[in-house]
Amino acid sequence: xxxxxxxxxxxxxxxxGLSHIHAGSVHAPxxxxxxxxxxxxxxxxxxxxxxxxxxxxxxxxxxxDEKDPFFAPAADxxxxxPTFYDIPSEVRNL
Amino acid sequence: MITxxxxxxxxxxxxxxxxxxxxxxxxxxxxxxxxxEDVALGxxxxxxxxxxxxxxxxxxxxxxxxxxxxxxxxxxxxxxxTNLQIAELACxxxxxxxxxxxAFSSYQFELYQRLxxxxxxxxxxxxxxxxxxxxxxRDHAAQWTLxxxxxxxxxxxxxxxxxxxxxxxxxxxxxxxxxxxxxxxDGLAVDAPELRRAWxxxxxxxxxxxxxxxxxxxxAPGGGRQGxxxxxxxxxxxxxxxxxxxxxxxxx
Numbered sequence: 017x018x019x020x021x022x023x024x025x026x027x028x029x030x031x032x033g034l035s036h037i038h039a040g041s042v043h044a045p046x047x048x049x050x051x052x053x054x055x056x057x058x059x060x061x062x063x064x065x066x067x068x069x070x071x072x073x074x075x076x077x078x079x080x081d082e083k084d085p086f087f088a089p090a091a092d093x094x095x096x097x098p099t100f101y102d103i104p105s106e107v108r109n110l
Numbered sequence: 111m112i113t114x115x116x117x118x119x120x121x122x123x124x125x126x127x128x129x130x131x132x133x134x135x136x137x138x139x140x141x142x143x144x145x146x147e148d149v150a151l152g153x154x155x156x157x158x159x160x161x162x163x164x165x166x167x168x169x170x171x172x173x174x175x176x177x178x179x180x181x182x183x184x185x186x187x188x189x190x191x192t193n194l195q196i197a198e199l200a201c202x203x204x205x206x207x208x209x210x211x212x213a214f215s216s217y218q219f220e221l222y223q224r225l226x227x228x229x230x231x232x233x234x235x236x237x238x239x240x241x242x243x244x245x246x247x248r249d250h251a252a253q254w255t256l257x258x259x260x261x262x263x264x265x266x267x268x269x270x271x272x273x274x275x276x277x278x279x280x281x282x283x284x285x286x287x288x289x290x291x292x293x294x295x296d297g298l299a300v301d302a303p304e305l306r307r308a309w310x311x312x313x314x315x316x317x318x319x320x321x322x323x324x325x326x327x328x329x330a331p332g333g334g335r336q337g338x339x340x341x342x343x344x345x346x347x348x349x350x351x352x353x354x355x356x357x358x359x360x361x362x
Contacts, residue, residue, distance in 0.1 A: 021144060042146050043144055043145070043146055044146060045257065046257075048253065049253060049257075052150065052249075052250060052253065053146040053147075053149070053150065056146070056149050056150045056153045057146065057149055060153060
């Protein structure tokens with residue numbers, strides 16, 4: 017039956033103000049059931065306040081072969097990193 | 111004070127419903143159509159087990175004979191269990207299970223919703239927590255009923271057959287019971303017959319949307335509230351109580 021049920025990627029937002037973060041994936045016959053399966057698998061220990069499900073087939077991913085052209089040029093440009101600022105201690109989740 | 115034995119008996123009825131349904135649902139783990147559904151049914155079973163623990167513990171307290179939740183769950187015999195028979199029916203196919211879940215969780219939903227207003231603080235608190243859980247159980251069953259009923263010819267046939275098998279046991283949920291009736295007069299409990307209409311309205315809407323027919327079946331004799339059970343109950347208890355009785359006091 018797995019052949020019939022498509023795969024869905026699950027994104028969970030743990031608190032208001034944070035982004036949805038990829039939690040994993042579930043099989044489900046449609047989007048509504050995918051939401052429910054995701055709720056059962058990824059939020060039963062109070063991990064979330066919001067869930068997104070996206071058909072896995074709708075995701076375009078970068079390929080490992082493209083790793084160098086995609087990511088290597090970022091390595092030696094320290095001036096792009098905001099590490100020279102002091103972050104006030106009251107600001108969380110930055 | 112004459113209400114104490116009635117209150118204990120009533121909490122036991124609701125606790126037994128939840129306990130026996132939890133035990134049955136647990137059987138689905140590793141047998142459901144998909145891993146995700148194993149988890150869903152297992153979650154529902156755990157919700158029900160939580161309700162059963164609270165209700166049996168309370169029944170034991172009110173009864174005042176020093177019986178714990180474990181004593182009540184593992185060391186009573188079949189005739190002392192007062193659950194509705196619909197909870198104990200052996201698991202059939204998935205469609206049949208969804209038919210049972212639809213009927214049973216819709217019943218629990220209407221019951222707990224009203225029981226939140228109970229003048230008994232413990233029953234009201236248990237109901238307030240449980241009604242949110244049961245709303246999800248009901249939705250889960252309704253979602254599947256819609257998909258199977260309005261799915262393929264084969265899924266429709268199986269879902270309808272499941273309803274036909276389960277429906278004779280739904281009448282028992284709404285029969286007047288002396289305990290519930292007496293306590294309801296004092297605002298402590300919910301009188302079962304008053305749930306029938308709201309239950310039927312909800313279930314009829316789901317069946318209609320799922321292109322399924324309301325089963326025209328005769329009511330089963332029932333008697334679960336009086337400790338009369340179907341043949342399948344003894345097998346269920348044997349499995350549920352075996353460990354506790356072979357190894358009294360066993361712990362994880």
